[in-house]
Amino acid sequence: MSEQNRIAIVTGASRGLGLVIARVLARRGHTLVIGGRDRTALDDAAAELSSYARAVVPIAGDITDQFVRAALIDAADRLGGLNLLVNNASELGTVGPLMAFDIPRFGRLFPVNVGAPMVLTQMALPLLRARRGLIVNITSDAAIAAYPGWGPYGATKAALELLTRTLATELRDQGVSAVLVDPGDMRTRMHQEAFPGEDISDRPLPDVTVPFWNWLFDQDPDAVRGQRFAAQQETSKWLQPA
Ligand SMILES: NC(=O)c1ccc[n+]([C@@H]2O[C@H](COP(=O)([O-])OP(=O)(O)OC[C@H]3O[C@@H](n4cnc5c(N)ncnc54)[C@H](OP(=O)(O)O)[C@@H]3O)[C@@H](O)[C@H]2O)c1
Numbered sequence: 001m002s003e004q005n006r007i008a009i010v011t012g013a014s015r016g017l018g019l020v021i022a023r024v025l026a027r028r029g030h031t032l033v034i035g036g037r038d039r040t041a042l043d044d045a046a047a048e049l050s051s052y053a054r055a056v057v058p059i060a061g062d063i064t065d066q067f068v069r070a071a072l073i074d075a076a077d078r079l080g081g082l083n084l085l086v087n088n089a090s091e092l093g094t095v096g097p098l099m100a101f102d103i104p105r106f107g108r109l110f111p112v113n114v115g116a117p118m119v120l121t122q123m124a125l126p127l128l129r130a131r132r133g134l135i136v137n138i139t140s141d142a143a144i145a146a147y148p149g150w151g152p153y154g155a156t157k158a159a160l161e162l163l164t165r166t167l168a169t170e171l172r173d174q175g176v177s178a179v180l181v182d183p184g185d186m187r188t189r190m191h192q193e194a195f196p197g198e199d200i201s202d203r204p205l206p207d208v209t210v211p212f213w214n215w216l217f218d219q220d221p222d223a224v225r226g227q228r229f230a231a232q233q234e235t236s237k238w239l240q241p242a
Contacts, residue, residue: 005081006083007030008031008083009075010035013035017138024210035072037061039058057075057079063112082128082131084134084135085121087138093108132176132222134221135178137181141182142154164180182229185204186204215235
């Protein structure tokens, strides 16, 4: 890794998987811009990360808000550029059968889970291009498997997957890479929301993905462009993406 000040944006880094990714990047010497709506939780995360990161800039707000997205990009620009954009922030929405689903609520899930990562990518592209950067979009097995009750969430992740693969192809000539990562089941707030009232203590904490992130961030972005990884697969399978 070069001596260059490496800069990353991680959305949804106030807790769960996003905070774990931010910790990995901080330990690898990245300067961080982190996002999330809950200002207190985000400031707590920033305070923890600041004890070992080069620098951390928290930007609180909803990822669907254009001013919040602009603030994330501006922060990276002011820090000197952008090597890595991790689109992790996501919402599950209501869990339940499609025939009982409040269809207008699609109007919330798609902007959060699909629109925001795409707009953020458009805004980040000039910075990413300058550093031959990497976009990591967090997906789910719900994008592929038809889990009863998770249809709307799964549909947003399926859309994100197709758009990410398309993006990876379209950005090849600009030297920017994009990958998909399915982190697998993890004991987080979102997972508890997916199984309301159930004991999810048998699921691993998101720290289980740390070895994968260290492996991915060691790779040349050109070598992984357009691939889909499952972070909890055995190590040898990372070389043969899911
Ligand atoms: N947990 C699993 O088993 C699992 C499995 C497969 C894929 N995933 C994926 O992994 C990623 C992380 O999920 P997680 O389990 O770590 O969830 P989580 O614990 O609920 O964390 C979600 C993070 O995103 C932020 N966020 C949510 N909506 C936001 C919005 N509209 N604007 C800005 N920030 C927002 C949250 O902060 P605020 O609420 O304060 O905004 C939080 O920091 C997601 O993309 C999810 O789809 C999770």
